[in-house]
Amino acid sequence: xxxxxxxxxxxxxAYIFPRRRLSSPSFLPLSSPPPKPPLPxxxxxxxPDVASNSAVYLRRVxxxxxxxxxxxxxxxxxxxxxxxxxxxxxxxxxxxxxxDSKEFRLEKVLNDAAMxxxxxxxxxxxxxxxxxxxxxxxxxESFRFGEHTRKLLNHLVIIALDMKAFSRCLDIHTHCxxxxxxxxxxxxxxxxxTPAYLKMMWSRIFFLQSVLELGFNFVFTDADVMWFRDPFxxxxxxxxxxxxxxxxxxxxDGVENKPNGGFKFVRSNNRSIEFYKYWYxxxxxxxxxxxxxxxNIIKNGTFIQDxxxxxxxxxxxxxxxxxxxSRDLNEVCTMHANCCFGLDSKLHDLRILLQDWKSYMSLxxxxxxxxxxxxxxxxxxxxxxxxxxxxxxxxxxxEMDNNGKTDKxx
Numbered sequence: 529x530x531x532x533x534x535x536x537x538x539x540x541x542a543y544i545f546p547r548r549r550l551s552s553p554s555f556l557p558l559s560s561p562p563p564k565p566p567l568p569x570x571x572x573x574x575x576p577d578v579a580s581n582s583a584v585y586l587r588r589v590x591x592x593x594x595x596x597x598x599x600x601x602x603x604x605x606x607x608x609x610x611x612x613x614x615x616x617x618x619x620x621x622x623x624x625x626x627x628d629s630k631e632f633r634l635e636k637v638l639n640d641a642a643m644x645x646x647x648x649x650x651x652x653x654x655x656x657x658x659x660x661x662x663x664x665x666x667x668x669e670s671f672r673f674g675e676h677t678r679k680l681l682n683h684l685v686i687i688a689l690d691m692k693a694f695s696r697c698l699d700i701h702t703h704c705x706x707x708x709x710x711x712x713x714x715x716x717x718x719x720x721x722t723p724a725y726l727k728m729m730w731s732r733i734f735f736l737q738s739v740l741e742l743g744f745n746f747v748f749t750d751a752d753v754m755w756f757r758d759p760f761x762x763x764x765x766x767x768x769x770x771x772x773x774x775x776x777x778x779x780x781d782g783v784e785n786k787p788n789g790g791f792k793f794v795r796s797n798n799r800s801i802e803f804y805k806y807w808y809x810x811x812x813x814x815x816x817x818x819x820x821x822x823x824n825i826i827k828n829g830t831f832i833q834d835x836x837x838x839x840x841x842x843x844x845x846x847x848x849x850x851x852x853x854s855r856d857l858n859e860v861c862t863m864h865a866n867c868c869f870g871l872d873s874k875l876h877d878l879r880i881l882l883q884d885w886k887s888y889m890s891l892x893x894x895x896x897x898x899x900x901x902x903x904x905x906x907x908x909x910x911x912x913x914x915x916x917x918x919x920x921x922x923x924x925x926x927e928m929d930n931n932g933k934t935d936k937x938x
Contacts, residue, residue, distance in 0.1 A: 634705055638744050641685045641703040646796070647745040649684045652732060656871060658693040663751050663871070666878050668700065670754035673886060677755045687735070689728070707735065729789070729819045730811050737804035740796045750790035752865040752874055756885055759847070759861040763793050767840040768800045771823075774851040774866055776844040783827050785841035788849065789820050790864055799837045806831055850877065850906040857888045857901055868909030877905040 641648050657663035664686075671677045671684075685703040688694035697704035732748075739746050747759070764770055764780070772791035777784050794800050810822050817825075826832070832839060848854030849864030863881060865874045884903050888896065895901070 634738075635742055637685055637703055637705045638739065638742065641683050642744060643683055645745065646743060647683070647747070648739075649680060649747045649749065650687060650736070650739070651684065651749050651751045652687045652689055652728075653693045653697060653751060654689040655692040657751055658688075658696040663874065663878070664696070664700070666754070666875070666882060667751040670756060670882060670885075673882070673889065674756045674758075675889075676758040680755070680758065726816075726818050730808065732789075733804065733808045733811075733819050736794070737801065737808060740794065740801045740804060743796050745793075745795045747793045748789075748791070749862070750864065752868075752878065753791050753849075754863045754865075754878065754881060754885070755861070756863065757861040759793075762842070762846045762861060764840045766838060767793075767795075768797060768838045769794050769803060770840040770842055772842045772847040772849070772862070772864065773844055774849065776841060776852065778843075780840045780843070782841065787820060787823055787827075787841060788851075788864065788866055789823065790866060791842075791847060791862060799835050802835050803832065803837050850909045853903055853906075855902065857885070857903075858896060863903075865909060868906070873908035877907055877909045880905050880907065 638648055651667070653664055668681070671681050682702070684701070685705055686693075686697045686701050688697050688704060688706050690708065691706065694704060694706040736746065736748060749755070770793050771787045771789065773785050774788045775786040779785070794804075807819070807823065807826065810826055811817070811819075814822050814825065827839065844852040845854055845856065845859055846861045847864075848860060848862070849866040851864075851867035854860035854863060865878050865881075868874050868877065881903065884905070888901055891901070
């Protein structure tokens with residue numbers, strides 16, 4: 529999800545767990561064997577040459593002891609230092625030895641989950657959405673109750689943004705990858721357009737770029753997107769980049785569509801990689817905007833045409849959300865809890881959404897086409913609530929500007 533170097537990115541200092549432990553030091557033997565202990569003379573005193581050899585021997589032993597102590601102390605200091613800079617791993621129930629292998633390296637995880645054409649399904653997860661009976665459980669449940677979607681779980685990789693999310697992933701899913709950004713805590717709920725939210729969104733763009741560079745196609749989905757049908761039959765076979773919308777104009781290549789980065793299908797090729805590099809670097813031209821706002825700007829520019837990228841926008845008839853719901857339950861593939869502020873509101877409406885889907889699936893076939901069959905949501909999620917939050921944020925920002933303060937939250 530370029531002019532900027534990797535060192536300037538929020539993921540340039542990312543650490544991929546687990547930590548490599550220091551091996552025990554080994555040492556070469558001394559250049560010559562130590563002399564034998566001197567024998568006493570008849571007078572009870574050592575001869576001068578014997579006393580000299582004894583002194584040399586003692587100096588060598590003392591030097592070796594000092595050297596060994598210095599090396600061991602250095603190893604201990606280095607080991608403690610790795611803990612202090614963010615490489616510390618919690619002791620999971622699976623045991624640290626499992627994490628000390630190549631099992632959780634990105635390319636290995638992607639290969640294990642990939643379809644035959646190297647396509648993977650990706651979602652991100654933090655502690656706020658990982659707790660039991662929260663977003664991630666509803667997300668996985670939708671695959672199990674959808675039409676022809678359960679098999680797609682075999683190709684889903686959960687990208688954990690903190691270690692509690694990673695631990696939960698290991699408990700509930702097969703393919704997990706731990707990704708941590710130095711100096712940033714993504715474990716809490718990131719409210720829309722806060723600094724933490726912006727940093728998380730741009731980190732996601734950079735990470736998705738790296739997936740493309742490894743040669744994998746991906747469907748990226750937010751965890752608050754419910755999967756009810758296999759979406760692949762509704763993707764455009766010739767598009768490099770296709771994305772869901774908050775509002776769909778009816779024209780798949782119309783730039784007037786309002787895209788939503790929470791669901792997209794991207795094929796790995798030179799065009800898509802260059803596009804992601806450009807998208808990520810454009811954050812510097814438009815500070816304070818999130819990835820969707822910047823996408824809305826650059827989609828109207830000439831760069832996409834210059835590199836030959838084929839972009840398509842997905843219809844809300846198949847890929848809907850609370851902004852613009854998919855009204856026909858006989859056609860819907862996914863539903864996104866967009867246009868929604870707050871975790872509690874999302875959970876409330878997503879639970880109703882899943883219950884509506886289960887009720888629909890239990891109907892006899894002759895009743896499924898009835899116009900009376902529809903969603904009962906959104907309820908707590910609404911554009912009005914989101915607009916109210918935006919106005920509050922603007923008022924707070926204006927007040928801080930008037931007081932000469934800067935918001936330094938991460």
